[in-house]
Amino acid sequence: MSRHLLTIDDLTRGDIEDYLDTAESLSELTSRQIGKVPTLRGRTVATLFFENSTRTRLSFETAAQRLSADVMTFTASSSSVAKGESLRDTALTIQAMGVDALVVRHSSAGAPARIADWVDVSVINGGDGWHQHPTQALGDLFTLRRRFGQIDGLRTVIVGDIAHSRVARSNVAAFTKMGATVTLVAPHTLLPPAVETWPVNVSEDLDAVLPDTDVVYLLRMQLERQNSAFVPSLSEYANRFGLSERRAAMLHDDAVIMHPGPMNRGVEIADVVANMAEPVVTQQVTSGVAVRMAVLHHLLGGTSR
Amino acid sequence: MRLLLKGGTVVDQSGARTVDVAVHDGTIVEIGERITADGDTTVLDAVDCIVSPGFVDVHAHLRQPGGEAAETILTGSQAAALGGYTAVVAMPNTQPATDNTAIVDRVRTLGAAGPIDVFPSAAITRGRQGQELAPLGALYNGGVRFFTDDGDCVASAVIMRRALEYLGGLKGAVLAQHAEDPTLVAGGHMHEGEWSSRLGIPGRPAAAEHIIIARDIELLREFPGVTLHFQHVSTARSVELIRQAKADGLAVTAEATPHHFTLTDECCAGFDPVFKVNPPLRTDTDREAVRLGLADGTIDVIATDHAPHPTQSKDEPFDAAPRDARP
Numbered sequence: 001m002s003r004h005l006l007t008i009d010d011l012t013r014g015d016i017e018d019y020l021d022t023a024e025s026l027s028e029l030t031s032r033q034i035g036k037v038p039t040l041r042g043r044t045v046a047t048l049f050f051e052n053s054t055r056t057r058l059s060f061e062t063a064a065q066r067l068s069a070d071v072m073t074f075t076a077s078s079s080s081v082a083k084g085e086s087l088r089d090t091a092l093t094i095q096a097m098g099v100d101a102l103v104v105r106h107s108s109a110g111a112p113a114r115i116a117d118w119v120d121v122s123v124i125n126g127g128d129g130w131h132q133h134p135t136q137a138l139g140d141l142f143t144l145r146r147r148f149g150q151i152d153g154l155r156t157v158i159v160g161d162i163a164h165s166r167v168a169r170s171n172v173a174a175f176t177k178m179g180a181t182v183t184l185v186a187p188h189t190l191l192p193p194a195v196e197t198w199p200v201n202v203s204e205d206l207d208a209v210l211p212d213t214d215v216v217y218l219l220r221m222q223l224e225r226q227n228s229a230f231v232p233s234l235s236e237y238a239n240r241f242g243l244s245e246r247r248a249a250m251l252h253d254d255a256v257i258m259h260p261g262p263m264n265r266g267v268e269i270a271d272v273v274a275n276m277a278e279p280v281v282t283q284q285v286t287s288g289v290a291v292r293m294a295v296l297h298h299l300l301g302g303t304s305r
Numbered sequence: 306m307r308l309l310l311k312g313g314t315v316v317d318q319s320g321a322r323t324v325d326v327a328v329h330d331g332t333i334v335e336i337g338e339r340i341t342a343d344g345d346t347t348v349l350d351a352v353d354c355i356v357s358p359g360f361v362d363v364h365a366h367l368r369q370p371g372g373e374a375a376e377t378i379l380t381g382s383q384a385a386a387l388g389g390y391t392a393v394v395a396m397p398n399t400q401p402a403t404d405n406t407a408i409v410d411r412v413r414t415l416g417a418a419g420p421i422d423v424f425p426s427a428a429i430t431r432g433r434q435g436q437e438l439a440p441l442g443a444l445y446n447g448g449v450r451f452f453t454d455d456g457d458c459v460a461s462a463v464i465m466r467r468a469l470e471y472l473g474g475l476k477g478a479v480l481a482q483h484a485e486d487p488t489l490v491a492g493g494h495m496h497e498g499e500w501s502s503r504l505g506i507p508g509r510p511a512a513a514e515h516i517i518i519a520r521d522i523e524l525l526r527e528f529p530g531v532t533l534h535f536q537h538v539s540t541a542r543s544v545e546l547i548r549q550a551k552a553d554g555l556a557v558t559a560e561a562t563p564h565h566f567t568l569t570d571e572c573c574a575g576f577d578p579v580f581k582v583n584p585p586l587r588t589d590t591d592r593e594a595v596r597l598g599l600a601d602g603t604i605d606v607i608a609t610d611h612a613p614h615p616t617q618s619k620d621e622p623f624d625a626a627p628r629d630a631r632p
Contacts, residue, residue, distance in 0.1 A: 088620035108622030109505040110576025117575075129624070131505030169505055193508055194499040 004116045004123045005295055007132045008173040016141065016178060022294035023142050023287070030066045030293070040069035043300050046099040047126070048091070048115075050076040051107040055261065056126050059285070060103045060135075063292035069300070072099060091115040100300050104128070109166075122299040133166040135295060136260055137174035139288035143280065144180075144215065146287075147256055152179035157209050159185045159241055160219030160268055161230075163192045167260045168219060172200060183209055185241065189230040206241055210250040217258045218243055218268045238267050248273045256280045306330055309342045313351025317358060318422060326356055333358075359391030359421075363451070363560060364536060364608035367393070367423070369415060370408065371400025376613040378412065382419030384611075392422040397433070398456035404428035404439040406447040413448075426451035429468050429480065433457055438467060445475045453481035455536055456583075458517055460487050466524050473530020479558075481534040482521055484543070485584055489513035494624045496570040496585040504573060506623060509585050511540045518543050522550045522557065535559040537610050539584040541594030548603040559598070560608040566595045578619050578626030582610070 002010055011019075029037050045064040047057050052075070061071045074094060085093075094102065101122040104112040109129030116123040127133040144151055156175050162168040162184050169192075175182050176199045183201040184191060195202055203209050210216070221237055231237045238244075243257065248270070251257075257269075257277035261284070265271045274281075308328040315324050315336060325340040326333060342348050362385060368376035378395065385393050395412055397403030403412060409425045416423025427444040431437045433454045441452065452472060459465045459482060472478040490509040495501050497508025518535055525533045535547060538559045550557040564582060569589050572580040580586060598604040614627045 086617060086620035087622060087625075106622060108624045111622040113576045114622055129505050130507075166505060169503075192502040193497045193510075194502045197499045197502065 003299060004112075004125075005134055005299060006113050006116060006123065006125045008134045008137050008170045008177065009132075011134075011177070013177050013179075016138065016174065019138055019291060019294045019298065020142055020145055022297055023138070023290040026067075026293045026297060027286075027290035036066055036068055038068045039297060040064070040067040040300055042070075043100045044070045044072060044098060045101045045103065045296060045300075046072040046074060046094050046097075047103045047105075048074045048094060049105040049126070050087075050111065051105050051127070053105055053127065055285070056105060056136075056288075057103075059288045060124075060126060060292050063289050064296055066289070067293055067296055069100075069296065072097070087111060087114065088118050091119055095119045095121055101296065124295060124299065127166055129166065130164050130169065131166050132170045133260075134170050134174075135288065135292050136167050137170035138291040138295070139284060140171055140217075140258060140260075141174055141178060142287040142291050143258070143283050144256075146283070147280070148214070150179075151175065154180040154214045155183075155212055156180050156215040156217060157183045157185055157206075157213045158217045158219065159206060159243070160221055161190045161225060162186050162195075162219070163190050163230075164222075164225075165219050168192075171217065172198060176200070180215075183213075185209060187231060187237075187240070190225070204240075206243075206247060207250065210247055211252070213251060214255050215258060216243060216251065216255065218263075220260070220262065221264055221268045234267050242266075242268055242270060243273050244270045245272050248276065258284060260284070307343070307346040309340060309346050309348045310351040310354075310356050311340075311348055313354045313356035315356045316361075326351075357391070360389050361392045361394075361606075362390050362609050362611065363394045363606055364455070364562070364610050365393045365395060366398065366610075366612040367395045367412075368613065369399065370411065374615050378415040378423060379419050381611070381613075382416065382421045382423060386420040390421060392424065394424045394426050394451050396455045397426050397428045397453065402428045402433045404431055404433065404444075406440070406443055409444060409447055409449055424451065425449060426453055426455075426481070428452070429454045429459055430464060435460055435464060438464070438471060441468070441471055441478075442475070445472075445478060450477050451479050451481060451534075453483065453534075453536065455481065455483045458483050458485045458487055460517075462520060462524065465521060466528060469521075469524055469528045469531055469533070473528065475531075479532045479534050481536050482517065483536050483583075484514045484517035484521070484538075485509070486513040486516045489516070494581060494585075495573045496587050498570060498588060500570040500573055504576070506573065509583075511542065511587065511591070514538075514540055514584055515542045515546065518546050522546060522555065525550075525555050525557065526553070529556065532556045532558060537562050537565060537584055537608065538595065538598070538604060539565045539587050540591045544594045544598035544603055548598070548601075551603065558605045559603065560606045561595045561599055561604045562608055562610045564610075566592055566599065568592070573623070576623045578621070578623050581623060581626060 103124045103126045105126035109131035112125040310326040327335040367378045367381035369378045412425040427449045428439045490513045493507045493509035497510040501508035570586045
């Protein structure tokens, strides 16, 4: 396995299973041993967040701390970026302080990959533009495996703004690699270009696909999509693609509703349905910490691989 | 060693004419009509060939004035000479834009100090803003023959119409278009397609180029007179549109760049902004069509679109790095 985690595309099914197994044992260990194991004592993990995301940053930092690593936090607003330093110089400066891994979040697709070309330490993609959010995908697989026992054969539906979503890109890759089927449901304006080259089915009819669905994965719908004519209005979007109470009732009893958060209640998900989904959505957050522990553990040499 | 090139079209500073060229030991000794060969001369039939002292690049960004951190007219000329070029058309997207005779004269003076011929082109619109015509007549009288807002498309149909009509009265003027509809490519950084989709990089759809080429061809059909030149043609459909326009007898010419007929959008997979160019690298189908267009004469000329940027500008993510970030 690479010393970096940049995209789900770089992982084999076996790599993913290793991550999920490790996440399972580490989350069990940390829940027993007063929240901490000494695996990464003396190692330093730096979070480089060029784009704000308190949830993801806290999740990585919690994961690192539970493995007893030291954590260094870098946020763009308080840093040299505001002074015009290049991405390369920023990355090399942080590396020079003596870190073992860089967790990079950036609004530009490929920024973590570029940094990985320049530094000698492990780079973990914490979300880059519309490209990838691999630890989100691993966490979602972890949630699903706990819920269903296995991913193989699961019928998943991802609804919403696929085109602009790093979560959609990494989850499509992760779900299909693990043997699930994926159907994308969105207006054509919010489907990615050349969607026929993706390993998915496509539909515009949420009502038609819901009865045969095990997992409905809703994406956050942003107001700016209305302003740039991707949809006529958020309310039309909610009517056609929102998971209403009526639509949620079409799901079979064991089906689950997932959302990467933060939810827009009343847009992609009705308020009542969001309440129903809460246990799973909360589990997604917990799973995120577990798989991030597994990633740090693997990449920082917790085991010899 | 004596060499005689017979019957070629010689193109140099004084224009184009059909003459013979005699070369002795690597030096041109005579240019004239019906030169006779003596016994030990190798004679080459150059009929239907262009004979020139070197390559001509109709599309280079020499960056001066304003972009001297990236390139100067002297360094660009030296680089061109090393590559075998003896004449280069300098693009007008300087700072300020080359949209008046004072800057044209400055570019020409700086060019005269270098090892090759530098021909300044000039902007079609004032400040390359696409709103009002630059002083095209004065520029023409000052020796400019090549007009372009390159770097930006002349997006307004009515401005393009006026430019076609106005320059149509000036013999030998070439109106060159950077064909990309700005509303369709806004925010985009590579060809929109399978690879942009996979990489999550905002795309620049091929239709942005076709729309402008098709529109401008129709404008030329209504308002002929000038030669309409399409710069850096990059797609299969563009080649087809130009092929048809030529078949219709319109005065259309086109260029293609080496990167568009050798590379594809797959090159962007590693997020290296060295592959970020405008128009973007396209698909394999497009690359093949551009090659066929070159082979059958639909595309008239290979142009480099040499467009240097400072090295440090590549120390950024793909979308933040400048376009044409070639070394």
